[in-house]
Amino acid sequence: MSAIAISISKMNLKPGEAVVLSSAAILGVLSWFYPDRALFTEKRDIPNGKSYPIVGALPFIVAHKNKIHDLFRTGFSMTNTLNICNSVIGLPTIIITIDPRNIEHVLKYNFENYVKGPMLFDATEEVLGHGIFTSNGEAWKYQRKAASLIFNVRNFRDHFTALFIEHIDIAGKYHFDQAAERGSIVDFQDVMFRFTLDSFVKLGFGVSVGALQTKGKVAFAEAFDYSQRNSYERFINPAFKVTETLATLMMPWRRSPSYYFKVMDDFAYKIIRQRRQELSEGKEFKDLLSRFMTTKNESNESLNDEELRDVVMNFIIAGRDTTAQTLSWCFYCLMQHPRVEQKLLTEINALMTDEAEADPAVLHDVIKNMKYAHAVLYETLRLHGPVPANQKMALEDDVWPDGTLVKKNDYVMWSGWAQAREPRVWGVDCHDFRPERWLNQEGDLIRESQGKFIAFHAGPRVCLGQNLATLEALVAIVYFLRRYRFTLVPGYKVEYFASLTMPIKDGLRVQVERRSSPS
Template sequence: MDIFYAIFCIFTTTILLLLLLFSALVLRIFLGKSIKNPNYPPVVGTVFDQVFYFKRLYDYQTGAAKKHKTSRLLAPDQSEIYTIEPRNIEHILKTNCSKYSKGQYNQEIWSDLFGRGIFVVDGDKWKQQRKLASFEFSTRVLREFSCLNEKEDILSRFLVESNKDPKTVTDEYLRDIILNFIIAGKDTTANTLSWFIYILCKNPLIREKVAQEIGRVISCPTNETSVSDFVESITNEALEGMHYLHATLTETLRLYPAVPVDGRCAESDDVLPDGFKVKKGDGVYYMAYAMARMPHIWGYDAEEFRPERWLKNRMFQPESPFKFVAFHAPRTCLGKDFAYRQMKIVSAAFVHFFRFRMSDDTQNVTYRTMLTLHISGSLNIHAVPRTGLSEA
């Protein structure tokens, strides 16, 4: 009997402690957050909402954004502000960027993966890495893309830098830098191409428009050219002439951005252009996935896949980087042009030689909630050779 009583006491004490801890956490979340103050963004929930809606997080954020263009989720130590307002994004990334950083909290979370690479660092380290890496992504280097005997790769440039400052540019620092660029170049491009293939399966008319354009700018008969010969025939002029393909890839990035949510941390109190106040320590996040689905930003057909929205007189026309934030506005991704070239070469070869269709037209294709926008599970498709086939 004493044993059961002891177990009961331990159990009830544990439950009581958990309730007290939970109450303290809830109190800490709501304390001092100016919940009903109209000067601050409206509160739509707490960070627990993100856990509850985790599997469909970006759709949850889209729904919240349709009600409030700027809103807050409450967290224990600060608020998390989410916005789809282009003027707010311009404010935190350009106009008043000195008041916003990646934040110590985010750096601590991601340092195990990214170390001191460009995705995590701020200030002088960020400027150093961006400056040295920018040489490899210049238009000249991308056009020539042949430097067998010259030290014009990223690692070689940083190795030269390490000789100048061996105490700062250590082996671990070099490892972090290279890992960041590998991750940046792999996941984002691969994910976008996966969504691109999915879009072609769902939109055969768009697929054939892309194929026709490729046929015009690259004169290579399908049944007379190998894949390697076809790729070798893709010139810089041909790539620049693929306006519809460029628009289709950009529309893919609009609806399925490689990084669906990104943001900064406020280093001091501030006021956003829409009038809402930000407290020091608050996270301010912009939601690329949600923005793409807003009629007031992209028109009544915002949720429709329509490459033509990027074309004027059949020429590609870019949008404001604060409206189309897939490449993070003024701090534009260094690999933007390189990524487009990669994707255009690969997708041109795919579309020139194959027609794609879903193995199961009833498959519900959705995303997996991660740092980048992966397709959840697998995308099962059939690649049908174009040679000898009638028009699909």
């Protein structure tokens, strides 16, 4: 660099010209040292995604942020491996994999070496805080242990199934029946978000939100959706603290992120204050919130309101968003594949009995035996998993099963969305919605490895609510499909909306007809 400076000084340039020329020369030298990766990152023996000198993948990611999962898929299609390496200026190296062996290694077999890193916490702090999704070690363990006591078979049979049916009836009364009578269009995804919000908040926190009966937008839901998108954008913007502040200063008429964070906090703290008041009056509860109110944290102290607030937010994103989005994508797929819809409806009508209609406990057992319904659900989760990508940070160097070297402080990411569309993982028909891939010749369900089917995560952090979410989704599929025929509005374009989860952009606009009788 000093040689460049001496050479420029001999040119008798004006100060401004010297600065420009010096900067260009320095950039030229840096580009020579970092031709395909971000500044100060190490060259890796892993194929790069699209990358530029000095700044790495940042420009390409920002330009394609609304189609980020397609970007991952394109990266894998350009290589002969199932791993790609991304470097972004200002961020650690990120290794992305869709190899089932590597994913299972990270999440299960070498679990202790991979943690939720600071990048995740920084991006989601105001949404998830120190809840179960962002915490590690003892903080994660006490939360998982407390929550696990709620998710038992007795609760499923005796309480949860009846609660889901109650809210399905409300959804029908206030949305689908009216749309069928009036011939109006309804946003199916919006109804599903309201259904799962009402169901899970009642189930987990003993509070009736009444989102299904509310006309217009639900303030909490709007704030929660905005905040998730904001968190997602922070992942691809190393300077988000600066840009968010500047945006607030330059556009004071717009609602800032802090406005939406406050809406969410007010919602959670209201639930917590109400429960503390009820407990002080001697009332007893056995739901998720009460379980945490009697739990000790990693310091062996009772949880304060801020810790309980994080509990509420983490379990709402788990209980509301994931199931609502899965149901939305499922019915979209059924509308696109009438053969599958008819085959599913035939199974449902064959197995449903008057006793099952009258007794939620019997219905619970009947649904467990609907194998094609399970296959439809699993195929939806394969193609449109509600958490399309996830990441962790390596504590120490590691070697993956395919020989890839991961270094300390590397971030590793796995993309279920890209993996589902990879012929080397799921076969040449991977893009097809084909539930039959989940059934063997005898008609029994096939169980894939956790590294290949990662909709419910894997290893010690496998989804606690897997059985609950499966039950809720299947009950909703059975009841909505038996009662209604949904048709996508002609010409309506359906695509994903890039966020922490996988909603449908602009909702799912459908027309509704009541089914006069099982068919």
